[in-house]
Amino acid sequence: MADETKQKGAPDPELDLGWDLDDDDGPTEGKSQRPTLAPPFDLASYAKEAMVPQSGGPIPPPAAGKPSRPPPRAGSLPPPPPLPNRPLLGRRPSAFPPRSAPSPNTPKAPSGPPAAAAQAIPTPSPPPAQAMTPAVGMPAVNPERPLSEPPSQRITPREMMALEAARTLTRTAESTPAEPPPPSRGNTLLALANHRAPLLTPPRVPAVTLPSSTTPEAAAKAGGANVRVVHADPVVEMQERFALGDYSGALVMAESMLEENPTHPEAREYAESCRSVLQQMYTARIGPLHRVPVVDVARDQLRWLSIDHRAGFILSLVDGVSSLEMILDVCGMPPLDALRTLYELVQQHVVSIQDD
Amino acid sequence: MTAEKVIGIDLGTTNSCVAIVEGGTPTVIPNRGGYKTTPSMVAVTEAGKRLVGHIAKRQAITNAEYTVSAAKRLIGRKWSSPQVKNAVSTSSYKIVEGPHADVRIALRDKEYSVPEISAMVLQEMKVIAEDYLGEPVSKAVVTVPAYFNDNQRQATKDAGEIAGLDVIRIINEPTAAALSYGFGRNLEQVVAVYDFGGGTFDISVLEIGAHGVFKVIATAGDTFLGGEDVDARIIDWLVQGFKTEHSIDLRQDRMALQRLKDAAEKAKCELSSVRETEVNLPFIISNGRNEALHLQRTLTREQLEELSEDLIERTVDICRQTLLDAKLEKDEIEEVVLVGGMTRMPKIQSAVAAFFERDPCKGVHPDEVVALGAGIQGAALVDDKAEMILLDVTPHALGIMTFGSYFEELIPQNTTVPTHRQKIFTTSRDNQTAVKILVMQGENENAESNELLGEFILTGLKRAPKGQVEIEVTFEINADGIVSVRAKDLETSLEQSIQVTATSGLTQDEIKSMIENAKDHMVERRGSEEFEAARQEAEKSVAEIERLFPQVEQIVASSDFGRDAIEKTKAIVGKTRDAIRKQDVAAVKEQLDGLTRTLRMFKGVVAKTQ
Numbered sequence: 018m019a020d021e022t023k024q025k026g027a028p029d030p031e032l033d034l035g036w037d038l039d040d041d042d043g044p045t046e047g048k049s050q051r052p053t054l055a056p057p058f059d060l061a062s063y064a065k066e067a068m069v070p071q072s073g074g075p076i077p078p079p080a081a082g083k084p085s086r087p088p089p090r091a092g093s094l095p096p097p098p099p100l101p102n103r104p105l106l107g108r109r110p111s112a113f114p115p116r117s118a119p120s121p122n123t124p125k126a127p128s129g130p131p132a133a134a135a136q137a138i139p140t141p142s143p144p145p146a147q148a149m150t151p152a153v154g155m156p157a158v159n160p161e162r163p164l165s166e167p168p169s170q171r172i173t174p175r176e177m178m179a180l181e182a183a184r185t186l187t188r189t190a191e192s193t194p195a196e197p198p199p200p201s202r203g204n205t206l207l208a209l210a211n212h213r214a215p216l217l218t219p220p221r222v223p224a225v226t227l228p229s230s231t232t233p234e235a236a237a238k239a240g241g242a243n244v245r246v247v248h249a250d251p252v253v254e255m256q257e258r259f260a261l262g263d264y265s266g267a268l269v270m271a272e273s274m275l276e277e278n279p280t281h282p283e284a285r286e287y288a289e290s291c292r293s294v295l296q297q298m299y300t301a302r303i304g305p306l307h308r309v310p311v312v313d314v315a316r317d318q319l320r321w322l323s324i325d326h327r328a329g330f331i332l333s334l335v336d337g338v339s340s341l342e343m344i345l346d347v348c349g350m351p352p353l354d355a356l357r358t359l360y361e362l363v364q365q366h367v368v369s370i371q372d373d
Numbered sequence: 374m375t376a377e378k379v380i381g382i383d384l385g386t387t388n389s390c391v392a393i394v395e396g397g398t399p400t401v402i403p404n405r406g407g408y409k410t411t412p413s414m415v416a417v418t419e420a421g422k423r424l425v426g427h428i429a430k431r432q433a434i435t436n437a438e439y440t441v442s443a444a445k446r447l448i449g450r451k452w453s454s455p456q457v458k459n460a461v462s463t464s465s466y467k468i469v470e471g472p473h474a475d476v477r478i479a480l481r482d483k484e485y486s487v488p489e490i491s492a493m494v495l496q497e498m499k500v501i502a503e504d505y506l507g508e509p510v511s512k513a514v515v516t517v518p519a520y521f522n523d524n525q526r527q528a529t530k531d532a533g534e535i536a537g538l539d540v541i542r543i544i545n546e547p548t549a550a551a552l553s554y555g556f557g558r559n560l561e562q563v564v565a566v567y568d569f570g571g572g573t574f575d576i577s578v579l580e581i582g583a584h585g586v587f588k589v590i591a592t593a594g595d596t597f598l599g600g601e602d603v604d605a606r607i608i609d610w611l612v613q614g615f616k617t618e619h620s621i622d623l624r625q626d627r628m629a630l631q632r633l634k635d636a637a638e639k640a641k642c643e644l645s646s647v648r649e650t651e652v653n654l655p656f657i658i659s660n661g662r663n664e665a666l667h668l669q670r671t672l673t674r675e676q677l678e679e680l681s682e683d684l685i686e687r688t689v690d691i692c693r694q695t696l697l698d699a700k701l702e703k704d705e706i707e708e709v710v711l712v713g714g715m716t717r718m719p720k721i722q723s724a725v726a727a728f729f730e731r732d733p734c735k736g737v738h739p740d741e742v743v744a745l746g747a748g749i750q751g752a753a754l755v756d757d758k759a760e761m762i763l764l765d766v767t768p769h770a771l772g773i774m775t776f777g778s779y780f781e782e783l784i785p786q787n788t789t790v791p792t793h794r795q796k797i798f799t800t801s802r803d804n805q806t807a808v809k810i811l812v813m814q815g816e817n818e819n820a821e822s823n824e825l826l827g828e829f830i831l832t833g834l835k836r837a838p839k840g841q842v843e844i845e846v847t848f849e850i851n852a853d854g855i856v857s858v859r860a861k862d863l864e865t866s867l868e869q870s871i872q873v874t875a876t877s878g879l880t881q882d883e884i885k886s887m888i889e890n891a892k893d894h895m896v897e898r899r900g901s902e903e904f905e906a907a908r909q910e911a912e913k914s915v916a917e918i919e920r921l922f923p924q925v926e927q928i929v930a931s932s933d934f935g936r937d938a939i940e941k942t943k944a945i946v947g948k949t950r951d952a953i954r955k956q957d958v959a960a961v962k963e964q965l966d967g968l969t970r971t972l973r974m975f976k977g978v979v980a981k982t983q
Binding site: 305307316319320322324325326327328329330332333334338339343346347348349350352 | 406418420422424428431432434435436626627628629631632635653654655656657658659663665666667905909912
């Protein structure tokens with residue numbers, strides 16, 4: 018038992034990246050043996066799908082100078098596939114808001130010039146094909162789909178921007194093919210019945226014009242059709258990230274702007290919207306909040322886990338009696354942080370959630 | 374026909390408890406978590422959700438600004454009172470002045486009166502009782518400290534009213550404890566009730582007379598001395614130790630402090646039964662290098678006793694003073710009843726035994742005895758055959774202010790009610806044609822230090838040199854504690870009177886509005902609980918149907934009947950999800966039957982093919 022726990026607590030990039038959604042790029046061989054709360058799915062594509070109008074098809078590009086506004090929630094959102102059978106697909110958000118200083122095991126985001134930074138980005142191996150076996154009744158996943166890099170939770174907003182610039186250049190050079198559209202959902206009961214669409218309220222922000230040197234068209238001419246442009250204007254960058262469903266990235270940008278100007282209206286609205294979407298994503302992943310989490314690690318082994326004091330605090334609230342909802346109520350942490358921490362603990366097999 | 378059920382509520386400073394007499398046996402009602410006491414704490418979360426009881430306590434430090442504890446210390450007090458000033462400077466939540474010079478508590482975007490906050494706790498106790506009994510409860514006996522004045526008692530009554538309870542009697546906590554102690558034993562004794570709770574300490578001496586007559590002889594205490602002070606000492610010890618080891622002050626981190634508080638209380642409780650305990654708080658805080666640090670220390674009973682020695686000594690000093698005031702010798706005390714969780718501490722038991730020179734009674738449960746007594750009194754009040762007569766006393770002396778701001782006492786402290794007393798006064802100036810009667814409550818010789826209950830003017834006095842006009846002042850207190858004061862010019866028989874009605878600081882309109890708000894909250898809460906139960910049931914069925922769906926679809930899809938069943942299933946599940954999303958409890962309930970039938974059918978299909 019001790020060894021097992023120690024193994025969990027040992028330096029393990031997968032666990033250390035636990036704060037980041039990106040660490041979920043398919044189960045590793047070891048991971049696939051472990052019981053999980055639900056088969057993993059892609060948050061970004063989930064959010065994208067939730068924002069697609071009922072007629073389906075790709076996300077329409079944001080109107081020039083306007084934030085991408087998801088359609089109204091009730092009635093007009095297509096029901097996304099249900100959580101348990103969701104395939105692993107889609108592009109993942111590139112980073113999470115910075116939370117703490119980087120751990121020694123966490124890949125450090127590059128901060129140098131874009132080209133140099135591109136070389137510094139670690140490229141994770143694609144997950145084993147068998148790990149992507151689709152759930153019953155669900156479409157298969159393209160194993161060739163390029164995976165995004167596992168960014169650190171500790172990446173700073175500025176590093177994020179540099180990283181994104183590097184990524185863009187890399188993609189341009191390699192002429193990465195366009196991300197495949199989300200596979201059509203099977204005509205299953207689950208697809209029909211699921212209503213866990215993000216209740217997104219789009220921020221109302223004034224129109225912003227892209228700088229001429231960085232317009233998507235110009236960038237496309239320079240590097241190919243699927244170029245992601247890094248904008249000098251963080252507002253534009255934030256808007257674009259939001260429009261592309263990279264809510265974590267957009268939140269990083271928004272929080273970065275709020276650090277400098279706490280009253281920045283657009284940043285505030287975007288931050289709020291991003292939090293809302295991310296919160297719903299985590300809620301969807303963690304499941305019904307009336308369920309009760311329990312600690313799966315022996316009390317005397319807890320100290321060997323690789324978690325921070327915030328996770329330690331959440332863990333102290335897991336008493337086998339309190340429901341997830343109660344824990345969220347009493348923890349005094351922002352709901353997004355608390356949900357993320359709880360989800361992390363579940364992913365690390367420190368906590369499991371009892372079924373009804 | 375059975376008599377209406379009356380619950381007894383011990384509305385404590387830190388914890389509350391509810392009891393009822395069932396089949397002649399007083400019983401404490403556990404809350405949903407199985408605990409027999411519920412923290413008297415109320416909080417409002419960032420999302421605007423109201424939390425009461427254990428759940429509020431668990432976030433008391435991380436959400437300190439919006440968590441109210443020890444509201445009892447403020448109830449019925451005026452904004453200008455020293456106790457309120459003290460609370461303003463020491464409380465983590467915001468205390469503000471109300472519109473009637475009363476006290477309000479600001480939680481998020483709303484200001485609540487203190488009775489309103491207490492009402493939330495009482496409402497929780499009411500719900501606990503209703504859940505247990507399975508029927509509505511509307512009548513209650515509520516206990517208050519023996520030193521509470523009329524305004525504080527009235528405020529407690531108002532709190533009950535806001536909570537939807539008819540408080541048929543307010544009784545003193547030591548009286549309730551003695552009532553429970555003497556229940557069914559037909560005792561005639563002088564007992565001391567040593568009540569060391571979470572936030573306050575009280576000592577009362579009572580006389581239990583024949584036929585169940587209970588009389589409070591003396592009472593005293595300290596409203597800022599309780600188990601929380603002991604917790605604070607343990608926290609200090611832990612914080613200091615950690616600081617020495619890691620040079621980090623854990624007090625700077627709210628999450629760490631919340632965990633320390635919980636751990637300190639737990640350690641304190643454990644040390645009542647074991648000689649040492651380990652305080653183990655992994656990942657308590659992170660250092661500058663982002664490494665999580667752990668707190669692990671062993672606390673022994675001897676260390677705890679050392680840490681809390683002076684606090685225990687303070688309680689003994691108050692006991693000593695109380696016996697002096699009551700002109701009683703230790704050997705006149707025939708029994709010592711221990712009340713409050715702190716009295717489980719062996720050191721306290723030995724200190725009490727040493728002071729009173731006798732072992733305290735261990736036949737009552739310290740956390741439950743007061744509520745049980747209230748329950749007993751409640752049952753007696755609705756039972757015509759009950760012989761028990763409960764005599765209460767005036768908690769404070771009553772009198773009037775005389776020339777020079779002196780306080781002239783008419784009814785001494787601890788006088789058994791109902792009672793009436795008269796005294797003759799004269800004018801203080803020549804040709805004085807009117808006198809102002811200021812009715813006061815308290816023990817201080819200086820009238821201004823006492824509580825002003827009311828005032829009135831007697832006019833039409835005969836013009837005469839000072840000291841010649843005689844005015845008879847009569848004080849009367851009825852069984853309900855209402856004070857009537859009458860002043861009569863003995864020569865002309867002209868008289869004026871006043872009935873002093875205690876006030877909580879709230880107007881009737883405010884109380885009505887608060888009652889409505891509390892009712893609305895209750896409806897919302899019940900509705901939410903109902904929806905939650907239906908939702909859980911529906912989601913469980915839907916999950917099971919979804920699990921079986923692919924299998925069933927494969928089996929039945931080839932037949933028309935099967936396809937029809939599949940379509941119907943999709944429709945039911947879709948409607949259920951829709952109803953859940955809209956939070957429509959009626960619609961969710963409507964689908965439950967269909968879901969159950971579908972699930973049964975699915976299980977049948979799967980079973981047949983296996």
